[in-house]
Amino acid sequence: MSEITSNGTKKRKLTTKSCEGDAVITDLPNETLPLKAPGRSATSVAQAAQPVENARPDMRFVLAEPSRLREQVAKLENRNATRFEAESGSPIVIDLTDDDDNTAIPVKLEHGLDAVVDLYNATPLRESVEDDRSSTLSAGGELESPLLPRQSTESTVEFLESVHTKVSQVSVIAQWGMTMPAVVRRFPSVDLQLPPQPNTVFSHRFLKNCFGGSSIANGWYESKGIGRPLQVHLYVLLNRELDPLIPRVPGAHGAQITPELQFSAIKRFPLFIRDSDHSGFRYYGTYKAMRSDFLGHNDMLEVPEHVKNYWASRLGNHAANGLKSGPTVGILKDMWPKVPTGWWDASKKEMTSYTSERGNLEEGLEVLRRSITDQEAQNLSKDEILAAFERNDLDDEPGISMYYEYLECVGYDVELYQTLVSKMNEL
Structure with missing residues (x-):
């Protein structure tokens, strides 16, 4: 009793x-x-x-x-x-x-x-x-x-x-040795009204059938909503094993770690997360993505090794046809350090060939650099990318890094969640 x-x-x-x-x-x-x-x-x-x-x-x-x-x-x-x-x-x-x-x-x-x-x-x-x-x-x-x-x-x-079940306090969790970025820690806490059973699991195929669309980035999907039961134009499906700082419970804030920039403007979307021991995704609420930030060398040292290995494999390995995809080549060209090509002497207004020793001897010289070519991006291996993850930002050959994609919770769409549950029960 x-x-x-x-x-x-x-x-x-x-x-x-x-x-x-x-x-x-x-x-x-x-x-x-x-x-x-x-x-x-x-x-x-x-x-x-x-x-x-x-x-x-x-x-x-x-x-x-x-x-x-x-x-x-x-x-x-x-x-x-x-x-x-x-x-x-x-x-x-x-x-x-x-x-x-x-x-x-x-x-x-x-x-x-x-x-x-x-x-x-x-x-x-x-x-x-x-x-x-x-x-x-x-x-x-x-x-x-x-x-x-x-x-x-x-x-x-x-x-x-x-x-009713309410969520009113959001705390900061450090996972796998990583601390939540200060930007996320300063997000205001939210007060959510959750349904009685908010932990229904949805399969990837089910969500794709409901929302439609295609992948535009790692875990991000865009849809026009035409002919779909739910008119959602942007939704995100993340895997906790590969993203140690994503939200732990509905209403919590977090951050995605990714080598590619998503958007230059703030977007709102429903967020679904797959836990380590689950094959499906749970709904965590409505989120908005703030502008991205760059992980410095100190932050990269805290990124779990299995996460860095995953991205080094994704970016370094070739597809079945022996070539990396266009988006992969684009990511590598953006993130890889620019290659020095020569010295520019502003006083003489002339360019000379590049040697690593000359800049230490003469003042007033500027290094001219270029992005790596498509072929150079194709030739980068997993081991080369892993080694670049470990280099310092200010080394002669700088390291490479990834980005924080900040995820701020702004609400919980109970109607969307209940509609998904109803659709799944109809199957």
């Missing part, structure tokens, strides 16, 4: 995925409800949740509890000199992990929820990832230590049940 809380809402049970051996107190609207960890009494959790000394009453707390929580509570009580500073309403993370414990306990906020507690079941956590470096960057917080592969287990969490 459901319990009635003091504010008139009712509690119900929800089974979710969590980290084995961990218990998390999740900051939920109106009140904080502790998880019941196996083998732990309510007393030990309650003791750990006591207010920190000198903390303001309007602060909210997020607690990470390792397996030896009871012993660590005593440690926390002895640290009377510790002070926590945070803005009003900002969450504070209390880490009770032993100093000699190498396993970091994830404390992640995603729309006001711990990342392990996936309310919408929209973004399943990866079961096991080698060198998983996921971590959280909260307002004013610091990145957590690299995490070990997660082991999923069943746990139960109580939460307040409302008439």
